[in-house]
Amino acid sequence: MRAKEQELRGHGMGPWPQDGGGTKRASRRLLACASVGLALSGCATVDPTEDYDWAQREVASATGEDGFYRPGEEELIAERVDELLADGLTAQESVQICLLNNGEIQTLLFEIGVRKADVVQAGLLSNPLLAGAVRLPLGSGSTTTELRLVQNLIELWHIHPRKRLAQSQLEQTVLEVAHSSANLVAQTKPAYFSATSAAASLAAARENRDTAGAFLELTRERQAAGAATQVDVNAAHSESLEQQAHVRDAVYAEFEAKRKLALMLGIAGRPRDLELLDALTEVPEWSIDLERLVDLARASRLDLKAAAKNVDATWSALALEKRYLFRNVRAGISAEGEGGDVQLGPAVVLEVPIFDQNQAQISKAEFRHAQAQRRHVALEILVDQQVRGAFEQFTLAVDTARLYEDELLPLRRSSLELARESFAEGKTGFLSVLEAQSRLLRSRREYVNRLEAVAISVPALEAACGRPLPALRAASGGPQDD
Template sequence: MSRRHGSETVGMLGLTAHVSEHRTEHRSLRHGTRWLCLISSLALVACKTVDPTEQLDSVRALEAERGGRLLVWEQSQDDASLIAIRLDALLHDGLTRDDAATIAVLNNRTLQAEYEALGLAAAEVLQAELPSNPTLRGAVLFPVSAGDSSLGLMAWLSDLWLIPTRKDVASLRSTSTELKVAQMILATAHEAIAAWDGVVCARRMAQVARELEDALHHRSELIRQLYDNGFVDKVEWTSAVEDLLHQSLVARRREYLVQEAAARLAVALSLEGAAERVPENATLVRATIDDTLSVAALLDEAMSRRLDLMDARVAVQLTARRLDLERALVWRSVSVGVSYEGDFESVASDAQNPLGPTFSIEIPIFDQNQAGIAAANFRLRRATKTLAAARHRARAEVVTAWRAWQMTAAQLDTIEGDLNDTIEMTDRYARTWNDRIDGSYLDVLGASARRLRLDALWIEKVLELNGRQLQLERAVLSG
């Protein structure tokens, strides 16, 4: 605080003005206009609104590189109507595998809630751009002089070097949020695809279980007839009954798994009865990968495109800027302005009203923000080490996912090749032998049961392989 010519300078940053009852009309108009312009400019800054369009566009760009699915952030009734129209169009001809992923990205309630984080990020960026809120202060000194009054508008000069750093920090936080939302979009789409596969698999497995139960029931009846006529012993008959009872339990379990898979799909899509929209004749299709791909190429792609690695790199940049901000905060209490000072006790029309600059600075003596700077240094070191660890983890996940894919694909090749050929040969032999000797048909039933078990094994392996493909995509693109 300072006093010149009997007036008070108010302020941290401040533009400080002192008003006298005895100034000329011309001077009042001039200074009134000056105050009006200043207040108007500050009001324009304060009236900026939060617009998360930039954040949403960034997320859309990230998704376009990885899935290309339509994104709609439900912020209004128009958005809700657009989503509803799109859902109706997608469900018109039944729910396909690709449709499930598209609908989940559009309609999943958890994902829609996550979009709100983009609005929070946009608000933080806007707040970081705003100067410190100016304060209008007035003072009248008693009992020295009732005319010795002042009016001051405070603002901080230190905003000139703090705002750019604050904005960088907020922008990097926003980028991190965008990357996390993009990760969730990919995870939501993958969950929907896996859930759709699960419904189709559960249905087919339940059907195979029922067919196998029927085959074993027929077999047990034939063996019972043979037992009644003394052709087989009781052990063989009871063994056949035991096989039938065991398969009956499996069939009941498979029926329950159909309901469980339907519930999973409904949650993934946030759509009740979603499984009912999956066509009854829908089948699993074996996932494929480009034969020219190598684990080295996948590793290179993961290092450049994997979202969690991108986020970890942003975290390093963010902590570095936070360190800069902590260092700048040492000089956070710097103000400058102009002050209007007058001889308020004089009623003479020629009273002196000098207008001059005011500069003030608060220099910290006991607290140089050492703790804040040290904490920022530790955060930077941790972020750097976390990035290195994330790279190691990404490499391990890509290699593991690639090997798992190769293993499952090789197993499926064996099922579709040698094992299938063996089952077909056994079935043909059993039917031919039965026709020639007019046998009991037991060998034919046994061959049919083996065929059904092979079908069940193939379905499970295709489901596993498709899951391996999703795992590999996450390892390369998301983490």
């Protein structure tokens, strides 16, 4: 070789041919291959629109509402929220606003885009490696130039399970986001009914205050007629003042309940400005079947579906780890120029799995898969018990509210009327009237709380079953109308 170099130098030729020679052509081929790879990678885009649509469908199935936040639609959402708030707010409209305007739901939705990017990334090959070297002679030799372009070909074996894993994780994330959104909706309805209950409690407190005030006036009249003492007047006055204090407490309780509702709706401004249209006035007359609800929950709960997807994802991760015995098998072409000669041929770089055969990562993936399976089984049991608990809560709330409505409150009113009549006629003492009145006032407050318990138990049952109330009634064989 050195003799050849000396011969070339003797003819006045440098280490590379004047016209670029074969090495330049080889370099152009290498760069062309790299350009093709770069162009192909540029075709990959991240568009989570279909996944947003899927999440919206799942949320609609769980809540009965189609509206859902979409990134980039903030102005339209603000207009829609203003429309819903314009003429007062129903419980179902509060659900719509929550799905559109709740900041936590908006934050969760971007996680779908993150997972979609992971899916796109999983389908991409790693970039090829372009290596070059120039070795200058220390003595009279010629300059040697090397170029090498290699690609990790083992990724062709990895890419399918890698994409399958990323897709399973995306599907799991979509279901988890939908489940979290449905849970926030399930919290919004109780917040709404707590606010309406607070308003009803305020109305009841004012009614109790008026009742106590009327009794105070009656007692003063009896004192003027000589049928009551100052002790009786002081006791009636004390009761009246206590009811005034209850009114003040109820005013703040209403403000606080509306403030919490505004927070769930993502609304700034004065909470007292919220006008709530659905009052706590009725006890449901319909019934539902427990076992059918349990079956419906097993088929509908989004967290169960997400847990099943997690089992699939961990299985895909295990399959991928088993293929990672060989992580790097790079192959390509190599060109070397020395003097005027150019040599072109294949190049291979192989990672030999002598010390690390990925045993630990495979075992870790096996544990993760077994863990996901057990978590899914445990969640099935949890769902079963949550449905049964929510059903009992609903049944008890309805039965107790009906007891107050049909029996206890009418009895308290009748007792107070009789006591007042007897007191006015001088047949009954002051304490009998005061006791009857106190019992009625207490029962009124308790009845409002019972109605609130009924109203809150319905969204709790919806959340436990993963479906809205019309679907629950349909599953039990009843009409779907509220």
